[in-house]
Amino acid sequence: MNRITTNKTSKESKSILNLDIRPLSYASLLEAFQVLREALPSDRRWLIDLLASLNPWKGIGLPWLGGCEYLRYWVSIEKNRVVGVTGMYIPRQTPESISWLGWTAVRPEIHRRGIGKFMLDYIFQQAKSMEIATLAVYTSIKHPKAIAFYQKLGFFPGKGKGNYLVYKKTLL
Numbered sequence: 015m016n017r018i019t020t021n022k023t024s025k026e027s028k029s030i031l032n033l034d035i036r037p038l039s040y041a042s043l044l045e046a047f048q049v050l051r052e053a054l055p056s057d058r059r060w061l062i063d064l065l066a067s068l069n070p071w072k073g074i075g076l077p078w079l080g081g082c083e084y085l086r087y088w089v090s091i092e093k094n095r096v097v098g099v100t101g102m103y104i105p106r107q108t109p110e111s112i113s114w115l116g117w118t119a120v121r122p123e124i125h126r127r128g129i130g131k132f133m134l135d136y137i138f139q140q141a142k143s144m145e146i147a148t149l150a151v152y153t154s155i156k157h158p159k160a161i162a163f164y165q166k167l168g169f170f171p172g173k174g175k176g177n178y179l180v181y182k183k184t185l186l
């Protein structure tokens with residue numbers, strides 16, 4: 015289990031975060047949904063992706079993924095509460111050595127305290143341990159804050175389509 019202690023400040027309070035990251039489970043699923051509902055209220059596709067990550071067929075039948083070789087989600091926990099969600103997946107048709115970041119969100123009231131970075135650092139480790147050379151993420155021009163976040167963590171813009179943007183980070 016990964017653990018981190020930070021003492022970032024926020025507008026409301028100064029707090030020391032004690033974060034763990036754990037695989038998503040049926041026990042944490044509802045709280046994970048709550049985080050995503052609060053952080054990404056205009057979307058609901060994360061519902062099926064998170065559920066699919068818990069089933070033994072790993073994404074078979076998800077139309078927008080075309081089936082996955084790998085599909086996993088994790089939750090970040092602070093004081094027994096789910097505060098963030100992230101995931102990683104490898105669609106069947108992806109060229110070797112690319113994986114994709116799944117739905118990633120942090121509870122809105124605790125943004126900018128390093129939780130997102132903590133979770134992505136964990137994903138980077140996971141991907142590297144699987145010899146994944148590039149991590150890509152879909153985002154949207156509607157999410158400028160997320161774009162700032164990804165850029166800060168070393169992602170650079172790739173080809174996008176319409177409102178959708180692709181950002182990529184070289185890991186190896």
Ligand SMILES: CC(C)(COP(=O)(O)OP(=O)(O)OC[C@H]1O[C@@H](n2cnc3c(N)ncnc32)[C@H](O)[C@@H]1OP(=O)(O)O)[C@@H](O)C(=O)NCCC(=O)NCCS
Pocket residue numbers: 053054118119120121124125126127128129130131132152153154157159160162163164166167
């Ligand atoms: C994107 C998101 C996960 C970031 O989580 P977070 O815990 O707030 O991010 P961190 O505190 O780890 O930020 C790390 C760095 O990213 C950058 N960053 C993060 N949020 C930012 C923002 N709103 N504006 C500008 N830069 C930002 C900063 O450089 C930050 O470091 P700093 O606070 O020391 O300046 C969070 O904003 C979120 O849940 N957004 C809504 C859901 C979403 O849009 N998900 C992505 C869908 S594609």
